Amino acid sequence: MAQDLFVASGLEVAYGGKRRLNGERVGSVKVLHGVSLRIGRGETVGIVGESGSGKTTLGRALMRLIDIDSGRIAFDGRDISELPESEMRPLRRRMQMIFQDPMTSLNPRHTVRRILVEPLLFHRVARDHADAVRRVRDFFDRVALPLACLDRTPHELSGGQRQRVGIARAALLEPDFVLADEIVSGLDVSTQAQALNLLKTLTRDLGLAVAFISHDLSVIRAVCDRVYVMNAGQVVEEGACEDVFAAPKSRYTRLLIDAIPPPEIDPGWLDRDVAAETD
Amino acid sequence: MTAPILSVRRLSAVSELGNADPILRNVSLDLAASETLGLVGESGAGKSTIAKALLGVLPRTVRITQGEILFEGRDLRTLPRRETRAIFGDAIALVPQDPMTALNPGRRIEAQLTDGLRLRRGMSAHAAHKRALELLAEVHIRDPERVLRAYPHQLSGGMRQRVLIAAAFALEPKIIVADEPTTALDVTVQKQILRLMRQMQKAHRTAVIFVTHDLGVVAQICDRVTLMFAGAVIESGATADILSAPRHAYTRALIAAGPRYDRPEAALKPVPEDLVTRLRLEVAGVGR
Numbered sequence: 001m002a003q004d005l006f007v008a009s010g011l012e013v014a015y016g017g018k019r020r021l022n023g024e025r026v027g028s029v030k031v032l033h034g035v036s037l038r039i040g041r042g043e044t045v046g047i048v049g050e051s052g053s054g055k056t057t058l059g060r061a062l063m064r065l066i067d068i069d070s071g072r073i074a075f076d077g078r079d080i081s082e083l084p085e086s087e088m089r090p091l092r093r094r095m096q097m098i099f100q101d102p103m104t105s106l107n108p109r110h111t112v113r114r115i116l117v118e119p120l121l122f123h124r125v126a127r128d129h130a131d132a133v134r135r136v137r138d139f140f141d142r143v144a145l146p147l148a149c150l151d152r153t154p155h156e157l158s159g160g161q162r163q164r165v166g167i168a169r170a171a172l173l174e175p176d177f178v179l180a181d182e183i184v185s186g187l188d189v190s191t192q193a194q195a196l197n198l199l200k201t202l203t204r205d206l207g208l209a210v211a212f213i214s215h216d217l218s219v220i221r222a223v224c225d226r227v228y229v230m231n232a233g234q235v236v237e238e239g240a241c242e243d244v245f246a247a248p249k250s251r252y253t254r255l256l257i258d259a260i261p262p263p264e265i266d267p268g269w270l271d272r273d274v275a276a277e278t279d
Numbered sequence: 280m281t282a283p284i285l286s287v288r289r290l291s292a293v294s295e296l297g298n299a300d301p302i303l304r305n306v307s308l309d310l311a312a313s314e315t316l317g318l319v320g321e322s323g324a325g326k327s328t329i330a331k332a333l334l335g336v337l338p339r340t341v342r343i344t345q346g347e348i349l350f351e352g353r354d355l356r357t358l359p360r361r362e363t364r365a366i367f368g369d370a371i372a373l374v375p376q377d378p379m380t381a382l383n384p385g386r387r388i389e390a391q392l393t394d395g396l397r398l399r400r401g402m403s404a405h406a407a408h409k410r411a412l413e414l415l416a417e418v419h420i421r422d423p424e425r426v427l428r429a430y431p432h433q434l435s436g437g438m439r440q441r442v443l444i445a446a447a448f449a450l451e452p453k454i455i456v457a458d459e460p461t462t463a464l465d466v467t468v469q470k471q472i473l474r475l476m477r478q479m480q481k482a483h484r485t486a487v488i489f490v491t492h493d494l495g496v497v498a499q500i501c502d503r504v505t506l507m508f509a510g511a512v513i514e515s516g517a518t519a520d521i522l523s524a525p526r527h528a529y530t531r532a533l534i535a536a537g538p539r540y541d542r543p544e545a546a547l548k549p550v551p552e553d554l555v556t557r558l559r560l561e562v563a564g565v566g567r
Contacts, residue, residue, distance in 0.1 A: 050465040050466070050467065050468075051436070051465055159322070188321040188322055188492065189321070189492065189533065189536040189537045189538075190321060190532075190533070190536045190549045190550040191321075191549075192536075192538075193536045193537075193538075193546070193547040193548060193549040194549045196538075196547055197547055197549070215465060215466070216466075216538070217466075217540050218537070218538035218539060218540040218546075219538050221538065221539075221540045221543045222538040222539075222543045222546055222547050241543075245540060255467060256466060256467065257540065258470075259466035259467045259469065259470045260466060260495065260540055261469075261470075261473075261493065261495030261496045261498065261499045262495060262498065262499070262541075263494060263495050263498060263522070263534070263537070263539060263541075264498055264522065264523070265498045265499070265518065265519055265522065266498070266499065269499050270470070270473060270474050270477060270499055270500065271474070
């Protein structure tokens with residue numbers, strides 16, 4: 001099995017509430033109830049669940065974008081659960097994010113060139129501006145973007161192109177890990193297929209580990225090696241995609257799979273309820 | 280097929296913003312009473328424009344250049360306003376896409392559910408209240424009195440979509456236009472809502488135009504399907520035929536592009552660029 005890149009154990013996160021003088025927290029809502037997961041180097045791991053299951057919170061907690069209330073997170077063998085931001089910063093380049101909506105995650109007033117060049121300079125991946133531009137140009141072929149896009153702003157691109165810019169921005173920094181949170185929801189199936197194929201190629205070529213968050217089991221099935229199924233802040237099932245899909249052990253996973261409308265006509269599907277059958 | 284309740288004949292439209300490329304090109308489609316027709320296509324295919332035309336809510340910037348929209352034999356384009364008032368939003372009603380934005384956040388559910396009953400059916404507040412309770416019970420809302428008093432933010436997405444379905448059926452329409460009504464919902468909720476739509480449709484013998492991009496949803500609930508690309512109809516037919524033996528290359532490509540949970544290796548083939556280019560050329564001359 002691949003060497004571990006991320007190992008999280010017993011993560012708990014709560015939102016809201018007030019902290020008393022003795023440090024005790026009252027009136028908060030717990031959204032992660034002791035979640036553990038591991039992601040190996042170069043591995044694509046799916047995190048699937050419905051709204052409110054805690055999948056986005058889990059992703060953000062892993063990257064230390066939100067504080068955890070308890071549990072440990074190790075990144076590349078080092079415990080990062082309590083690292084101050086100043087010590088996190090050198091690690092930030094190595095863990096990147098691709099967002100759901102490129103329209104709100106790419107600065108609308110910057111050209112694609114600037115959007116891609118700035119992080120390379122900030123993280124000192126490129127020596128100077130010329131080097132950064134060269135890296136961006138070289139990368140464009142890989143993400144199937146025409147060079148003419150460099151001088152456009154995000155709204156001048158198609159939805160698929162915008163998402164590829166988002167993917168390029170993350171991959172250009174040569175990270176070890178990418179968090180992809182619902183990156184294809186809202187795209188047409190053909191555009192979605194392109195974006196997913198691109199992500200698959202890049203992760204293979206660059207040896208990236210990916211946490212792929214989605215509510216769509218079919219998409220998870222298409223791109224992930226392993227999957228964690230979440231419900232109400234807990235992992236209810238974990239395993240290789242093939243196994244989980246062929247023979248789901250948890251009742252909740254079965255419910256999710258059964259709710260996907262089958263691509264062929266199945267006259268009984270609408271009235272069938274696996275959860276009801278098994279109870 | 281018996282005489283269609285709705286028949287769109289060679290409908291073309293252009294947008295008056297920017298380029299003059301037609302957004303509908305000679306679109307023809309038929310809808311029989313109490314059947315479900317799936318209207319499928321990628322973004323820009325024109326499916327929402329059709330939906331808006333049927334509801335009389337096309338933006339001012341869209342101009343219909345030719346064609347007819349025949350509802351029970353009468354052309355909605357030429358009917359005087361006093362007659363279309365009884366059709367748009369009444370005999371033809373909408374189930375919208377996003378239950379989060381379709382309800383007014385500042386009004387209670389009761390006010391929003393009874394507007395139509397009071398204004399269009401002249402019901403008293405008391406009668407409309409009673410009817411609203413029945414409607415909510417029909418869409419399986421357990422505590423209808425409480426929901427009537429609630430504001431939209433107090434309800435879950437699935438509950439709001441149930442309220443909107445109740446509102447759509449309130450005036451006993453002959454046609455429901457459902458514009459991606461489950462796209463914003465979780466899969467388990469989607470299944471409940473699809474089930475509910477079918478129950479309601481059967482009970483009221485309503486015809487439904489179901490706008491969607493999900494071929495799985497089409498397979499499970501549509502009798503027939505019309506597939507669109509860049510404003511033109513590419514293929515129409517019985518769902519079983521289209522899905523199992525598509526005649527058009529684009530239909531085949533679209534089926535191959537979607538992810539399959541049962542056969543992951545068979546999926547994720549983007550629609551080939553040369554096919555898209557060829558199709559654009561094919562439809563370019565249509566509807567000008």
